[in-house]
Amino acid sequence: MKRNPQRTEKIAFFILLLSALLVVMPVCLIIFIIIEKGIGALSWQFLTDIPRQGMRAGGIFPAIIGTIYLVTGAIIFALPLGVLAAVYLSEYSKDNFLTRMIKLAIVNLAGVPSVVYGLFGLALFVIFFKLGVSIISGSLTLGIMILPIIIATSRESLESVPYIFREVSFSLGASKWHTIRHVVLPNAIPGILTGTILGLSRAAGETAPILFTVAAFYLPRLPKSIFDQVMALPYHLYVISTQVPNVEEKIRFGTAFVLLILVLLMNLVAIIIRYQFRKKKRW
Amino acid sequence: MNKTVPKSSGSVNHPKITAKDLHIWFGKTHVLKAVNLEIGCNEILSIIGPANSGKTTFLRTLNRLNELEANFKISGSIELDNQNIFNIDVESLRKKLGMVFALPTPLPLSIFDNVAYGPKIHSIKDKNKLRKIAEDCLKEAYLWDEVKDRLGESAYKLSGGQQQRLCIARTLAVKPEVLLFDEPCSGLDPISTAKVEEAMLKLKENYTIVLVTNNVKQAARVSDKTAFFLMGELVEMDETNKIFTAPRHKKTEDYILGRFG
Numbered sequence: 001m002k003r004n005p006q007r008t009e010k011i012a013f014f015i016l017l018l019s020a021l022l023v024v025m026p027v028c029l030i031i032f033i034i035i036e037k038g039i040g041a042l043s044w045q046f047l048t049d050i051p052r053q054g055m056r057a058g059g060i061f062p063a064i065i066g067t068i069y070l071v072t073g074a075i076i077f078a079l080p081l082g083v084l085a086a087v088y089l090s091e092y093s094k095d096n097f098l099t100r101m102i103k104l105a106i107v108n109l110a111g112v113p114s115v116v117y118g119l120f121g122l123a124l125f126v127i128f129f130k131l132g133v134s135i136i137s138g139s140l141t142l143g144i145m146i147l148p149i150i151i152a153t154s155r156e157s158l159e160s161v162p163y164i165f166r167e168v169s170f171s172l173g174a175s176k177w178h179t180i181r182h183v184v185l186p187n188a189i190p191g192i193l194t195g196t197i198l199g200l201s202r203a204a205g206e207t208a209p210i211l212f213t214v215a216a217f218y219l220p221r222l223p224k225s226i227f228d229q230v231m232a233l234p235y236h237l238y239v240i241s242t243q244v245p246n247v248e249e250k251i252r253f254g255t256a257f258v259l260l261i262l263v264l265l266m267n268l269v270a271i272i273i274r275y276q277f278r279k280k281k282r283w
Numbered sequence: 284m285n286k287t288v289p290k291s292s293g294s295v296n297h298p299k300i301t302a303k304d305l306h307i308w309f310g311k312t313h314v315l316k317a318v319n320l321e322i323g324c325n326e327i328l329s330i331i332g333p334a335n336s337g338k339t340t341f342l343r344t345l346n347r348l349n350e351l352e353a354n355f356k357i358s359g360s361i362e363l364d365n366q367n368i369f370n371i372d373v374e375s376l377r378k379k380l381g382m383v384f385a386l387p388t389p390l391p392l393s394i395f396d397n398v399a400y401g402p403k404i405h406s407i408k409d410k411n412k413l414r415k416i417a418e419d420c421l422k423e424a425y426l427w428d429e430v431k432d433r434l435g436e437s438a439y440k441l442s443g444g445q446q447q448r449l450c451i452a453r454t455l456a457v458k459p460e461v462l463l464f465d466e467p468c469s470g471l472d473p474i475s476t477a478k479v480e481e482a483m484l485k486l487k488e489n490y491t492i493v494l495v496t497n498n499v500k501q502a503a504r505v506s507d508k509t510a511f512f513l514m515g516e517l518v519e520m521d522e523t524n525k526i527f528t529a530p531r532h533k534k535t536e537d538y539i540l541g542r543f544g
Contacts, residue, residue, distance in 0.1 A: 094353070164388050168450075171346060172401040172457050173378035182400075187391060 034257050041254025050220040051231075055240050056247050060255055062222055066135075066230035067204055067262060069223065070214065073139025074146060074203040075196065081143075082150030082199075083192055089151070090158040091180055110148035115208035117145045122212035134227045138214025145209050146199030153198065157191020158184060186277075193274040197267050204263045207234040217243075233259040299324045299461060299491040300345065305359035307340055309352060314340045316515045318359075322461075322508075327483065327492040329502035329523065332512035333538065338495040339385075341512070342463050345493065346380040347373050363461075378405065381459030385466040387446030389438030389453075394430050397438045397449055401457035416456050424452035425482050444475020451482060462486060464494040468501065480505050499539055503527050511535045 049059030085102075093099040121141030131137045161184050169179035207215075215235035223230040237255050240247045300322040307315040315337045322328050330338045343349045345361065347368065361368045368376055389397050398417040407413060417434070421427040426448040430441070438449055447467060454462060464483070468476040476498075483492060483505055496502050502509050503523060510520035511534075519532050530536045537543055 164384065164386075165390055167348060167351075168384065168388050168390060168453075169400075169404075170351070171348060171377055171382040171384075172404060172453070173374045173376075174404045175374055178404055183390060 031260075034253055034260060037249060038253030038255070038257035041248075041250040042257065046251075046254060047258070051218070052220070055218060055236075055244050056251070058220075060231075060233070060236060060258060062219060063231040063233045063236040063255070064258060064262065065222055066215075066232040067234070067259070069135050069226075069230060070138050070142060070210060070232055071200055071204045071266065073135060073226070074142035075200060077140055077143035078146050078150055078199060079196060082147050082195075083154050085147075086151045086154035086158060087180060087185070090155045091176070091184065106148050106151055109144070110152070112145075113208075114145060114206050115211075117141055117209040118212045120144075121209060126213055132227060133212075133214060133229050135214055135223060135230055136226045138210045138230075138232075139226075141209045141213045142203040142206065145206065146203050149199045149202065150192075150195045153195025154188070154192045157188040157194070160191065161187045189277045190274045193270050193277070197270045197274075200266050200270065201263050204266065205234055205259070207238055210235060233262065297324060298322065299364065300493075301362045301365075302341075303360045303362075305341075305344070305361065306357065307337070307344060307349070308354075308356040310354040314515050315344075318517045320510060320517060320520055322491060322493060324491055325487060325489075326507040327487050327494060327505055328520075329506035329509045330493065330495045330512055331497075331499055331502050331509060331538070332518075333543070334497075335514075336512040337515040338512050339465055342382075342465050342493060342495050345461075345463060346377050346382055348377075348382070378457050379459055380461045380463055381454035381457060382463040382465065383447070383450050383454055383467045386470050387443055387450055389441070389446050389449055392438060393435050394438050394441070394449060395434035398453050398456050401453060405457060417452075420452040420455040421449075423455055423482070423486065424448045425478055425485075426452055442475070444471050444478060447471060447475065447479055448482060451479070451486075455486075459490065461491045461493065464492065464496075466495055466497055469497060476501070499541075511538060513538070 046059045047064065048061050050062055051060060052058030085106075089099070089102065093102070118141065121137055121144075125131045125137035125140050126133055131140075165183050165187070166179050169183045170176075174182070210232055214230060215232050216229040217239060219229055219231050233255060237252065237259065240255065241252050298321040302318055302320050305315055305318040306313070318337075318341065330341065332338050340349065344357065345368070349355050349357075350373075363371070363376070363379065371379075390400060392400065395414075395417055398420055399413045402413055402416050407416070418427060418431075421430060426445060429445060430449075433440075438446060441449060447470075451462075451467075468479055471479065480501065483494070486492060487507075494502070494506060506523045508520060509523045509526040511518045511526065511530075511532075513534055519526070519530065519535055521531075526535065527539060530539065
């Protein structure tokens with residue numbers, strides 16, 4: 001058979017388009033199924049009440065609050081540390097043994113399975129530092145888990161700030177830190193926020209790292225302090241799906257729906273801030 | 284464009300910058316070879332030469348920007364007012380030697396903040412003082428009339444030529460003694476170039492200027508002295524009119540007449 005370049009082109013195009021469409025499908029299905037099955041559970045009471053009757057009725061308020069606390073804690077811990085480390089790596093470090101070790105460590109940190117973070121958090125924060133099973137232990141564990149994401153995206157955005165801006169600043173007699181503080185960092189903020197968004201979503205959704213460090217199976221009240229245990233949405237979802245018999249389907253999907261919305265809302269805040277910064281950036 | 288009449292004798296001015304037996308390497312590449320030259324106060328020195336002749340490297344050595352590159356090596360000495368520049372702390376050295384880059388490089392800030400950026404580094408906080416400095420410097424760079432009503436706008440809204448004059452104003456704002464121009468007109472149209480050159484001639488009254496340029500005619504138009512670099516060596520340096528009328532070296536003549544480069 002003779003090769004027909006036009007037909008080959010058409011077949012290639014079709015296969016590529018099909019792949020792209022196949023990628024979109026699971027996303028749409030997830031959203032569709034969760035909304036379809038979960039929307040019935042949503043009510044003011046579901047969002048603001050404590051769980052009742054062994055989590056078969058009532059609301060999921062403590063779990064919502066728990067997830068918000070944990071994510072906020074993780075970001076408070078990981079964002080400054082990650083950004084400062086990224087500044088060191090992209091602005092100050094020279095290509096030597098120490099730098100290579102640090103970069104290798106960060107790559108490895110990104111590859112650690114989340115359940116291992118959970119065990120690590122248990123050993124270090126809960127037991128060794130005697131912080132107990134608490135919000136602070138869970139936040140720190142989640143924070144360490146999202147550090148590599150924040151460092152990688154921050155470095156990328158720092159390095160995307162044109163080098164000439166630094167030279168201009170130096171040529172006017174600015175010190176290195178002044179240059180970073182006033183020229184480099186402000187222009188890297190949109191990229192850093194992208195990393196924050198990614199880290200935030202990851203932290204909100206993970207079950208394994210909080211399993212041993214903070215999550216309460218059933219705690220129908222709000223935490224009293226950061227040293228208290230708390231319920232969290234992903235773990236609560238796991239519990240009502242597998243550990244508690246006879247939980248209505250709509251409660252399970254409703255919980256998943258709330259988790260999705262929560263992550264979306266937190267992302268939205270970061271996206272709006274990023275948009276504000278992008279508007280100002282022009283070069 | 285008025286052609287300036289170079290001063291009859293360069294030796295009247297005491298030397299502002301002196302380079303002695305200057306060698307520079309980037310890794311194994313020998314970029315500058317045994318350069319000796321003196322730049323007098325309040326004169327414009329043009330450095331001409333083909334690409335890769337070490338002109339920009341020389342300029343960036345004066346304000347020590349080259350040090351930021353890894354594997355930069357230097358031997359010989361450079362003195363500013365008889366003081367070794369490597370004994371002056373780098374921030375105050377760069378404050379004295381202002382630089383204007385090849386392409387317009389406004390920072391992503393407003394017009395006003397671009398000019399105020401330098402003084403703010405050197406801890407001038409007072410709003411009125413900053414406004415006064417901005418106005419003076421923008422006037423000195425022949426830009427004030429074009430931007431006085433829109434100082435708050437992004438510097439990127441200006442045209443290329445205006446941006447370059449903004450960069451000149453920004454450099455002046457830290458009150459330097461020497462101005463280093465690195466092919467400042469390479470991205471500009473002839474009219475903007477004329478405006479930048481006009482600014483340079485005026486600036487000469489208060490500053491010493493080193494101008495690296497690929498445009499031989501520009502060197503002839505504005506400079507008092509001209510130095511010709513080739514392959515990292517200083518071929519010759521003299522009064523501009525001597526270089527352009529009776530160069531001592533064949534290579535200089537060939538380059539000026541456009542036979543190579």
